[in-house]
Amino acid sequence: MDPLITAAARALAAGDPLGALNRVALRDDAPALALRGIAMAQLGDLVRARSLVRRAARAFGPGEALARARCVVAEAEIALVSRDLGWPAKTLDAARAVLEEHGDCLNAALARHIEVRRLLLIGRLDEAERALSAVDPSPFPPASRTAHELVVAGIAMRRLRTAEARAALTLAGHAARHAGIPALTAEVENARRALDTPAARLIADGGERLLLLAEVEALQASDALVVDACRHAVRAPHVVVPLASRPVLFALARALAEAWPGDVPRDTLLVRAFGAKFADESHRARLRVEIGRLRGVLRTVATISATKRGYALAPCGARDVVVLARPIEERHAAVLAFLADGEAWSSSALALALGTSQRTVQRALDQLKAAGKVGSFGHGRARRWITPPVPAFTTTLLLPAPLSLD
Template structure:
C-alpha cells in the first residue's frame, strides 16, 4: 500500500517506520526505512523534506551510546548496541535504567539508589567497589556515619534480591563486587554525553508521556526538583512538554524518524 501514497506522504511514513525501529534497537530495518525515505524525498522534490531526511540520517549515523567495560569506554552506534543486546553480556543500561542479560530485563529506573549501586559495581567489574566509595557516590556523603553504613547494607540487600535472576552480589574485604551467573562480560551502556538529570531522562526514554508529579513519585524527590530538571532538559532540547496546567505531560525529545510539522498533512497545503 505504501507505493500508492504520494512521495511526500511516503517520506513521513518511512521516517516514522525508522523511528519505531530505532526505539526497538533494530538497526537494519531503520537503515532501510531511511533509504526509502531518501528515495521518496528525491521524488517529491521538496527541499524541506529532503532536509528532514538528511537530519534523521545524520542522527542515525551518530554514536547512540557510550559503552564502559573493564575500565575502558568507547562510543558505539545502534548496530553495536543491537549486537550487544543479543550477547551474553550483563548490561547495565543507564539510557533506560535497566539491568539486562539476554531476554531477562530488570527495570530499576524508579529505584535510583539501587541503580547507582549496580552501575558503580558494573564499572568496577571484575574488581570490587569500596564501601566508602559507594557511600560517597550513591549517598553523596562526605563524612559517612553509622546510619549511612546501615542504609548501605539495606540497599545492598534490596539490590541483591532484585538482580538475583542474572547476578549475585558478594562482600569483599573492602566493599562489594558483582558476579554474573553466566560467564561473559559486564558492561555499562550510557548516553554519549551525560547530563545532570540522567534519572529523569531514563524514565522519559520509555516513550510514554509523564506528568511532573508522576516523575517525582517514581524518583522519590519533590515535584519542584523534577520541574527544575524538566525545564533544564527542555532548554537543552532533550525533553518536550505538551498540554497546560494539570494536563501538562513531558516526553523525551523526538527520536529521529518521528515526523515534525513538515511531514504532517495540512488543509492549507492540500488546498
C-alpha cells in the first residue's frame, strides 16, 4: 500500500482534511483523486469534491469494482449534503451490494445511512425505519456509530419519541468524543439543542404558549382533541382525521377550535375559510355546505352545532380542544422550515421534499427573496437557496410526518 495514500486516509478518518491534502494534493492517480475529493467535501467545497470523486471513479480500472463502489458512496454523500435529492438511489443500492459482496461492511453501512438520511429528509419515515433496521451498529468504529445514532435520533424526533431520541443522542455524544472529531461533536450538540428549543405553539382558552418537542409528544398522547396546524389534521385518542387536501375544512376546524368552548360568528368563518370580506348569500350558502362536510368528516371525534351568531365545536369524549401550530406562522413557512437547516437547497430538491411542483416552490422562493428572507447563489440548475436558522426555535421538520392512526 502506498504510504502517502495510507497516511492521507488516516488523516481523513481523524477529521483532518488539510493533513490529507498535504500528502496527496499534487497527485492525480485514482486513489489520490478519491481522497482529495473527500477532503474537499470535508472542507465544504462540494462542487470540487464531486468532480474529483467522479474523476476517481473513472480512473479506477475495470477490475477495481470495490474502489469504484466506494467512489459512488462518496458521491452520494456529497449529493445528500448538496441537497441533490434526485441523485439516483438505484446507483447507491448497486454500490452497496458490491461493498457487501466484497466484505466492506463499514462502507456498506455508510451507504445504508445515506439512503436513510435521504428518506428522512423527504419524510418517508416508514421506509427509513425499515432500511435502518437492516444495519447492525455494534461493530462500527466511533465515527460511524455517531452517524448511526444521529439517524436513530432523527427518526425518533420525527416520530415524537423524545426519550428514544435523547438516548440515541447520548450514545452519539459518547461515540463522537471517542472519535475525537470536533465536527461530529458539534453535530451531536446541535441535534441535542433541538430537543430543548420550542417546536410548536399551543393555542387554547384564548391564549397561547410555546411547547418543547417532549410537550408536543405528551399532548398527542393526551385525551384532548388536537387540531394540528403543523400537519393539517384533527386528532383525538386513537383517531386521526387528515385534512391536508381539504384546506377550507381545516380552516373552519381551526377557527372553531380556537374559539372553543365558545362559538364563532359566521362572518368570521367566511373570512377564515374563504377570505370573503364582503359576504353575500352565496357565501353563506357555501359556508353551510362546508360546515355540513366538516360535520361529516369529524363525526367520530366532534360535533358542530349552529348558534344564533355562528357555529360551535364540541368534542366527543375528549376533555379539551386545543390547536397545535408552528412556532412562527407565515406564508411559505414550509419552505423556510427546510431552509432553516442551514444547508443550500435547490428548488428541485425542495419540491421533492415538499411533495409539490418545482414551479410552485420557485414562486415561493422568489417571493421570499423579494421579502429579504432567503438568499441564493449560482445560476440555472446550479442555483442554491439558503437562509440562516430562526433563532430560539427548532425547525418544524422535527414535528412528525403525517400522524399515525394508532
